[in-house]
Structures are given as C-alpha cells and as structure tokens.
Amino acid sequence: MNQFLKRSIRFFAIPIFTLIIVAACDKDMSVMLDNSATSNVGVTLIDSFTINTSTVQLANLPSAGTGNILVGKATVPQSGSVKSTSYFRIGLTSTANDIPETAKFDSITLVLRPTATPYSFGDTTKTQKIAVHQLTEALATKTATPLFPNQGLPLYANGNTIFADQMFGYNSTPIGAASFRPRMHTLDSLSIRLADAIGQDFFTRIKTGNIEVSSYDNFKQYFKGLVLVPDEENTAVVAFDDALEVRINYNYPSADGHKRTGFKTLSIIEPAFQYNNIVTDRTGTAFEELSAKKAIPTSSTAGLTYVQSGSGTVAKISFPTLKEFLQAENIAVNRAELVIETSSKTNTMYPVPSNLVLSINDQDGIPESVLPSVYSSGIQQAMLLQGAETGQNGTYTFNLMMYLQQLKSTQSYDNASFYLMANPLPTETQNREIIPPDLLTSFNTALIASENSKPKIKLNILYTKFR
Template sequence: MKHLNWALILTILFVVSCSTEEWDIPTLEVGQEFTDKTVRLIEIDTFKVRTSTFKFDSIVTSQGERLLIGRYLDNYYGTVKSESYMELTAEDYHVPEDAELDSIALIMGYDGYYYNDTLQLSHIHVHRLLEDLETTEENFYNTSSLIFDTIPLVTKRFYPEPMGGDSLHISIPKSFGEPIFNLIKEKSISDDNDFTEQFKGIVLRPTSDGNSNVIGFTKNPKRTYLRFFYSIPEEFDDEDEDDGNELVLDFAITPIYGLSWFNRITSDVTALPLEALNDQEDDLSSNKGGGLTFVQSGTGYVTRIEFPTIKNIGDLPGTGTILSAVLEMTPLIDSYDDMFPLRDSLQVQVVDQNNDPSSFLRNGNGIVYGRFGEADLEFSESLYQIPVTTYIEQELAEAPEIDNGLILIPNDFQNSIDRVVLYGAEYTDFAPKLIITYAIYDE
C-alpha cells in the first residue's frame, strides 16, 4: 500500500473530532458484523480525481431514427457539421403509362431536436449520391463518406421550426426526376434494384460557411420522403376517380434495410486544445486542456475519469467499509444556455487502458447515470452527481491493478451533438470531487 496521504489524515481527524457520539449516526444497513462494535461514520472528499479527454476513432451513426443536418461554430468544439446520406426506395413502382409528372418535393419531418440558434437562417444543399450506399463493415460511422455530385440539385434556405413546425418542404427540379419517372412508366424500373441502379440516393449537406444550427429530422418513411406528384390527363369522362386528380409516388428510407442511411458528423478543432487528439488512445489531460474536459456526442469526445489514490483508503486505522461513493462534476459556467442546453443526465461506462469501452457502470438499481443535483458552490447552478460505489469497490478489490477508468457520455451519443464542458482539478472551487461515506470499526 502506498504512503498515506497526509491531507486525507487531517480531513479524517477533523471530521471525526466534529462527529457526534459514537452511536449517534444515521440508521445503516451494514450487516450483523457491526452490531457488537463501535462504529464511526466519516465523510472523505480528498481523494484525487484525474480527468482527461479522448476521442473515439469512430462511432456508429447508421442506427437510430434521426437525420442530423447543419453547421455551427463552437468556442470549445470548433466548427461542428453534420450531413446525411440516404438510399430511397418505393413500396410500389406502378405508374400508369399515360401519367404525367407534375412536380417533385423532398418532405422532411422535424423530430423536435435542434442545437444552437434556430433564429439563424439555415441552408440545406440536396446532392445526388453517385455510388451505392454499401460498406464492407457492419455499420456506417460518423467518419464514413460516399461520392456524390458536388453540384447540388437545389439549395433550400429556411428558418427552422423544430418545435412548432411539422415538416420542411424542398422543391426539387422536375428535370431531375423526369427520366426516372419515364423509366417507371415504361416498366424498365419495377423494383428496388432497378431503381437504385438509376438513382443511388441523396446527400443533404449544410452550407460551408456561416454559423447557424444543427436540426434533427425523422427518418420515419411516413414523414420524410421524396414525393413525385403526377396526374392522368382527362381524355374521356369515364368517371374514373383518378382522372385529373394529382397522384403521388413516394420514395423513402426503407426500414427493412439495415444500412440505408447514416450521418457524417465532423468537427474542425484547429487551434483549439482538442486538436491534440489524433488517436483514440491519446488522452488530453485537463491541465493541458485549459483546466477543462470535454464531452460531445456525434463527434466522439468523452471525459475520462480515474481515481489514482483510492487505494490509500486501506491505510486508515481500524477496519472499515464504504457505504457510498459519489462523484461530483461541475459544468463550466457560461458554457451552456438555451442554445447550448445541458441534458439532465449522462451515461457512465467503464473503459480500459486503451480507452476501449467494456461495459456500462451498474449498481443494484441498474445502469448508473450522472444526474443534476443541487450545488453548494456560490456561483454554480448545478452539478452532475454520479453514484460510483460499485466501481470503487471493484477498484479496491482489483488485483493486479488495471489502468481502467470511467467515461461520461450523453444518452443519445450516436444521434445528437449534445456537448458538455466540465471543470478539471485545476479549478479549486469547481474541481471534480469524490465523496466517500466510510464506516470505521475495530479500531
């Protein structure tokens, strides 16, 4: 066991000296072994907490239900951009031979998600995909890309309404769809394979400059689709209800196809601390990150947490047991607001020495989450409180020692760009704090 931390001893002496009578402690379910022993309950918050940031080489973005499109500028994460790639197919390729194409529109249903200022003008460039939406891997990732026509079919400028609007309507040039529509009428296109031979799909991209927002659209085929409007000319009044009426043929992301879409999510962090992260095994310590650590879904940044002095608890006099261990992490003041909202919880995972995740952290209640709690800090509104008792117990029982740690990630890590900036140990008033409630007996 390493030498005892003298700051820890002083803290313990202070807490014990200020404690109540030996048995004047909260009711504890600590087992029969305590019943005939003198027990003192102390709280320790001087264990070192080491924090750093690393970036996943890639994260899966071809699962879930959300298309993310947009671009914004961030003081900590640089230029954040997301674009969506998708293959479209139809339920039925039947169109009457005398049908006439009237217009084409891309309808995109809002799913309620947004990040940054929705009062800013947004742009969506609609490009034609030039290669099959296929991969040799099991999924597409935030780093994946495919070849597309660099000249867009159309550019839509709009003010997004992610909360109050139903959908976004983008008119597509009729000249784009006329050849495809004629092939369907001629029955040269009669199934999905025929269709994707002629039309690989579309890519939706934001503008390459400016600072606007990232908007979420559903990929539900009932709300997001490419629609061909057509009609059948009235030649004779045969009481056919289709005569003269506008009909539609829809192409959408087909749910039965596992790899039919993905989001490409990138961030340009040039001249920012995060620029130092080139590989998943690279760690940016908080003292090299301006005293901060970083978390962002979509781009793959996560905060890593370690407790290098935790085994010093074995140097305390007497026999003891940990009753609870709570980690407190404080978001950087002024790093969040209505445009950069904080989520009320973060998932916690265990990672090894190479920053590869092994499992979610669990306790008797299931998966552990870091949740907002009230802070005692004068200038901070809130902090994340994370129950880590089971992890600390595992660390103390571990032999030989393994250089693992915990990471914090937003709940919707693959399909959002939520981000958090957290204080590191360099900020005395807001530093991460591990608070252990410890029962000592048999002194």
C-alpha cells in the same frame, strides 16, 4: 492516511442508539456497532482523492440507423464547430405501375419532417441552407478495426455498419436546395424541389415498366442515394425524422375534364443505410490537437474538459490512489459518490445532456462496459441536477459503491478508467420500443466546470475506520 484527507469528521464513544438512528436514516450506511466497539471507531468523510482527467475523442462511432437525420453546422466557442452531413439510400414504396396513361410529370420534391421531439443545436435565429446532392458511390457497411494492433473494440462498435467518419462520393452539383429558419418546434415540414431531369427520368421509367425500377434491389443499383449537405455559413444543426418522402408529382385529366394530381413515393427502405457523417473543427481552441489517437490532459487546457454527443467527445477520469486507499486495513466504505459539476446552462442554444453515464475502460482506454445501476439491473444514468439561476453549477452524481467493491476485491479494474459520456447503448421503453443511443442522436454538450485550473470533479467517500 493523511495524504488522502482534506476534511475529517470523527466520532468517538458514540452511544449505540445514536448509531442506530444514523443507520436507519441512511440506507447506504453499512456499519452496525455494539457498545463495546464504539470507542474504537471513527467515521470519516474524504473528498481529496487525486483525480486525473483528460479530453478524449472516441473512435469507431457508428451513426447509421438512429432514426435521426442530423444536418447542419454549429460552433461552440470553447470547443469549436461540429458539422453533420446526412447520407441515405431510397427506394420506391410501391413498384406497381399505377400511373394513368395520360399522366404527365409535374415535379419532384423531397419532404423532410422534424423528429417527434423537435431538436436543434446552435443559433436558430439565422437562415440555414441545405443542398441536396446525388450519390455517385454506393453506401457500404464495414466492420470496425482497432486503432492500434492487439487492442479491443469499444462496446458500441459491434457488427457491420456505417461509421460517422465515413464519406462517400457524390456529384458536386446540387440537384436541389432550401433556405429556412430552423424553428423546429413549429415547422411542419420542409419541402425541397429537386431537379426536374431526375424526376422526369424516374417518372418515365416507372410508367414504361423499366427493369431498373421493377424492384428495390434493381433501383438501388441504378440510383445510389442522396446527400444533405449544410452550408459552411450555417449556425445550427437540426434533426429530421428518417421517415422522409421523395414525391414524384404528376397530373392527368379525369373523365369529367378536370385536372387531377397524384404522386409516387420513394422513402428510406433500409434505415441501416441512412447515416450522419460528423466532422469537427477545433481550430483556435484548447482542443485543436485532439484526435482519436491523442487525448488532451486538463493540465493543458486550464482545467477545461467537455462531453459532446455526436462528435464522440468524452471526459476521461481516473483515480491513481483509490486502490491503495481501499486496501488499507480496518476500513469499511459506507458511501461513495462521484460528483461532476457542469457550467453549461439548460436555457441556451446549446442543449445539455439530461443524463450521462460512465463507461468502464480497459488499460488501453477502450470502453468495455457501462457502470451498472446500484438499485436495478440496468445501467446507471446520472440525471442532470440543474443549478440555480444565481450561477450555481448543475451536477451529475454517480454511486460508485459497487465499483469500489470490485476494485477492492479483484484485479479486474486495476488499470481501468472512466469515460464520462452520453449513453452509448440502445434502451428499451416499457412498450418495448428501442431507443437509439444518446451518444449518436444529438450534439448535446456539457462543459465541465473548473476552479483553480482543475475540473470540478470530486469523489466523496464516507468510511468507517476500526481502530
């Protein structure tokens, strides 16, 4: 047992009333003793389990229908750059030909609005540039396939959708562009004027009742959609709501001789056909060779690992000696907590995840489930406990009691591992509103703190040893 032990607190011949007080003060304490047993009991805290860690790139990340149009490019010094290009299909909100006979085309504009909770990732002090391109290839969904034969699929990749690594053809010549300061908390909207030729074509077809604009199905065959492409020199990724508008503006003389204006609106009719293409570039970092088929052990990165939403970067955690410890005779575990420290600060240009989860993976590292909550029917989400301004690290803490019970009593988790990651599952609010997975709606990043070239991750187990 000494191989597991770093710190030990033992109590012998403890009076019965002392044990009752301890048990009453700690609802996780699971042992009650009588006077006859107190001389044969030791209570021990152990925190020196061997922990294997590595950085993993998730595969088959669906990124459609999240409600967030992520566009931009940002660089984290330790992990490299992330770039998001957003693709979407549009259609007329009304196909009625209600344009006045005397109306003339004026302009066409794309109107983007920040998400309800404004979001940016990266340096927002610099001007950002976005170009609008026209799709030449129709967006199409597909079903995920395993990376290797006979493997399963991750729990988040079910059904037909569009994945973050998919790309579709578009015209290399932009039809519109904008430069702006991404002050998302004060930005009301961003209007991008598009090419008059496209607007005039839409206007004429609507006004003449052309069959290609008579229905959404016809229109999507005629016009395949738009792409928002960030400039390579951009320094931030920003989020726009998918409730965008493409306005075909026109003017016409009224009966009183004054000029009147109006517009026809196109929008995203099918949210499932809006997605974000995510590209990472880790050149020059410790994670340069990271891919979906190649994990990077922390022994190769001086203990550094990280978690990043959007790009699907996760930290793999496993405990090779834990099962052996649990199978020792006469042991009762009273408390089990996994404490993970992050060196990322909450007051920087790179937002930190407010909570993280642990996926439970099969022998091939495929996420099959999420660690459940101990006290409710949902999943367990470890909230970020912020560190002090004096340099203390923030922490995420997980209760592993239920997991240890399963590990000890069954063979289900014998070859399992954890991924520390943003929540990969949608959640439902009290008002029955469905919130898209955290994993897919931002680029929030948590760098795991390290010490002596090892991640600061500890499994703390308080247990009772019956002698």
